[in-house]
Amino acid sequence: MEDSNDEDELWKEPVTDTTLQKRETDIERDQVGDSHLPHRRTIIHIDVDCFYAQVEMIRNPVLRDKPLGIQQKNIVVTCNYVAREFGVTKLMYIKDAKEKCPQLVLVSGEDLTNYRNVSNRISERLGMDENYLDVTDLVKLKKDNLPSTVAGHVFGDSTQHKSGMCTCGCYERILLGSHLAAEIRAALHKEIGITCCAGISYNKLLAKLVGEQHKPNQQTTLFPSSVPAFMAKLPKARNIPGVGHATARKLADFGVVTMVDLQQCSLEDLKREIGDSLAVTIKELSEGIDENPVIPYSKPQTLSDEDSFKSCCSVKEVHQKLRDLIKSLMIRLVEDGRLAGTVRLTIRRLSAENKYMNRESKQCNIPSHIITKLSKDNQQQICDKMEDILMSLFNKLVDVRKPFHLTLMNVAFCNLMERSKNSISHFFSPPKNQNLHTTIDKHCRSNSRSNST
DNA sequence: TGGGGTTAT
């Protein structure tokens, strides 16, 4: 399977703090003013190794030496590296995994609570996505103390990078970035006991892709002079983040399969086939060009909880499933601290063809007299009210007088608003992210302090 | 094929 799993991409960089973080005005300036300097930034991408498996091995160290798979329904969603030596991979059927490795130990990973907690420890919050750091400003502080070698692996011929091809100072910045990445990884290991990979380069695309060259628990650095060779070496157009199942299929339909195919395809042809904006984006990405800024972490815009199952055919079952979903979601909402403006119910029906990706949803606003009263004390009452609302949404989705067969239900809170004492003050000053004294954050701060003094 | 998330249309 080519799809990878969320647990490998775990934390977002923290936000409001320190020299490490750019303010939005800096990001705008970078995009407008300096964007003609292609290597002006230094970006690190961090990717935790088989995260769910690592969490379970921390909880139960006996599992470290055994082949371990994390199970969700009848799938191994991830596994440790002992299991991988037997040929077990991510998103493999339990049946196939057991065939490859009969002694495989399975731990259920359907409840994400533990993973969320560890994730929060790693970065004050889980970032099931954007684990990038823009360390440009940090490495600039360290320029007077240049290491002689790169930390970790280097992609390509390292002797060529030094020979004055680029005078923008990118070599020094990226070199320093590699050492910063090594320190961050060491701190993560020491303080949390978790291993990860890192990629270091001058944009998000390259940092992410190059980090996958050496796994697990290693890091790889990519300098500008090796970028053409690196991109051309990637096997498929599908390797580009942003080219998923659907786009890859369209591309293949007119003969674009490899990365080189994509590089050589004319922009006009590409635009005609997949639309202007996507064409421009992935054409640039295919050459390693990516000016997307690292986005500061912010709280998620939705909180959702879902369950899949073989069958759910009666209103009674629906009621029970919704009750369970709402209950756990409500706990998370209270912990989050915000109030939900709307609820959404999503279902998946059993259907012969179109096996996946047939979801239907209905949403509605939550009456304000319900949401503002939410607290730890009256959660039960609120849950009851929410159940009524969800059942009415369900009746809009499904004609219960006819037979139905569901295989998934999802409940989501969206339109999340910060609680504010002064009625609608949040309307004028949207939620800003506070907090943040994370492992990484502290580490970086002490780092820059010791360096600037 | 799981249990989450985001963005664009």
Add this chain to the structure above:
DNA sequence: ATAACCC
């Protein structure tokens, strides 16, 4: 509301 993408 859906469809695409990400992990």
